[in-house]
Structures are given as structure tokens and as C-alpha cells.
Amino acid sequence: MKLTTKTRYGTRAMLELALHQEEGPLSLGEIAARQELSEKYAEALVGRLRVAGLVSSVRGAQGGYLLARPPEAISLYDIYLVLEGAEPFVPCSAERDCERWDACVTQAVWQEMYDAAMSVLRNRTLADLARSYRRKQAAVAATYTI
Amino acid sequence: MKLTTKTRYGTRAMLELALHQEEGPLSLGEIAARQELSEKYAEALVGRLRVAGLVSSVRGAQGGYLLARPPEAISLYDIYLVLEGAEPFVPCSAERDCERWDACVTQAVWQEMYDAAMSVLRNRTLADLARSYRRKQAAVAATYTI
DNA sequence: AAGATACCCTACTATAGCGACAGGGATACT
């Protein structure tokens, strides 16, 4: 069970956008630089987020990307779904009669496990992340000041 | 995010052992047959469960495998841990100063997600599974009887 | 007009892990 870099990078990119929301669009170059990624790879990720409607874009010079909705309205699950896909944890292959009762019994547990993980993502928005980030930043600044 | 067959097969094998607990040891051949696996593959899985102390074995003719502890004392998390390893969702690579605050903020979420999934496994024992199984079996039997 | 930038499409490589099979030999119990 692992989380891919796609989701990780993508989520962080979205967090960047949330943090810079009022300073106008963020270009691919900037996003890629902060993630230490090639522009091409970043393009692939952000492109999908755009097609999915989580991000909007501004073309031309000084263009770039913006969140399509306010950060409170974008959950981490939204991002996950776009980048990771909705593929289930464990496919149940039973189309006809299922002899595999034991499998079905365990199946229920896997499903529960998956749902538990997803519900964490569902209950967390980009606004939450941004808040955590700023709080952390403030805490560190305070340490240095004192 | 996916669950591997190792965990799935392993858990089902353990369920088999739980269900046949009183009928003496279950041989590899039987386990493999019920999982529709090669004996060799089953051997690899059960072998690890044995080394980990979840399963005990009886050598020689009429030998086989048994649960090492009562089913109530074996959680699905125990099994997961043995077969999947304790590797976290996302390793934090920061050993020194970490410039990646955004990453750390997201890291916390991934961790929470992982914990949520694991807590489902922790709260479920083989005895629970066996109970579900028997209940289901009884329900189906009733359907056919009526 | 020039430059910056999004947008799109394709191809390519490398690696790692998973899923599984195969064989053989030693040990232990009935």
C-alpha cells in the first residue's frame, strides 16, 4: 500500500496555488521549480487537474495557473481522485455465483479500510492545509525572533 | 493505492486455519487448493507467517499448519504487518533541516490516512472474520431451506 | 512584433515490485 508521487506532487502543487492565490497566476516554471521537478512532468500533473476542473489557467505572458475554486471547496480527495483514479482497492471478480465466501468476508474489511483512508482525505481541504502551513511558519518565525 | 495479493491470500489462508482449528493441522496442499494457488506460492506466504509466530506447524505425515494463538488474539493488522511490512505510506526523507514545509504539512495527512486504514485492521481479529463467515453461511443455508 | 506562456501530442527509458512457477534437498513425524 503506497501513495504515488503523482498524488504527493499534485497535492503540494495545489497547496502552492492556495498559498499564492492572491498574487495572480503561478506559472508552470515556478511550480516545477518549487517541486524540483521537470516542467514537463509538472505539466502532465497540472494538466490533468485542469481538465478535471480543479485548476484554471491563464494563457500568455504573465499567465499561469490558479485554483478554480476557493481552497475551502477543494478537498484532498478531489485531488486524489483526479491523479490516482477511482480504482478500487481490490476488485471483486464475482459476476456469477460466488463460491468464495471467505473472500467476500475479507472483501468487506478491505473496503472498510479503503473508506477509512478516503474519509480522511474527504475531510481535509486545501484551506486546512494552507492554515497548517501558515501556522507552522509562524511558529518557526517566533522561535527565531525570541 | 492497492492491496497486494499477498495480504489477501494470506488473510484468507489464516481464516481457513481459524475455521478448521479443531480438526487438526491443515496441510499446505489443502490451503493451496482452496486458494487456487500453487503450493509453492502458498508455502512462501505461510512460511513467513510461521516465522513471524502467527502460525505453528506440525511436521511429518498428517502434519500441517495451525494458528499459533487463538483467533481472537490475531488481528488482521498482525497479518498485514508480516506480509506487507511496516513500510509507511510515504517516507520522510528529512534528516537535516527541512525546507519543505509544505511537504511536511501534507506528510501529516498521509500519515493520518495510513493510521486510519491500519486502525481498521487493528480492530478486526480472525475470530471476527470467522464469525462473519459462519453467519453468512447460515443465512445462505436458510435461504435454500425455505 | 517579440516574448512568454499555456496547451497538446508523442515517444522513450528505466526501474521496481508484484505475482507466480519450478526444482531440489534436508528434516521430522506416523
Added chain:
DNA sequence: AGTATCCCTGTCGCTATAGTAGGGTATCTT
């Protein structure tokens, strides 16, 4: 003697991930 566990090794194919690379078009700002 026969049935099993036990243990070690090697092989194979597949798939997904994780990226890189290149080149072209459209659109906006300055």
C-alpha cells in the same frame, strides 16, 4: 516408506511508476 514441513535458489513476465525529451500550436502581455 511415505507424507509433510522446511529452506534455499533461480526464473519469468507483467504492469505501473517515475520520469525525460522534443516539437508544435494557440494566446496573451508588453
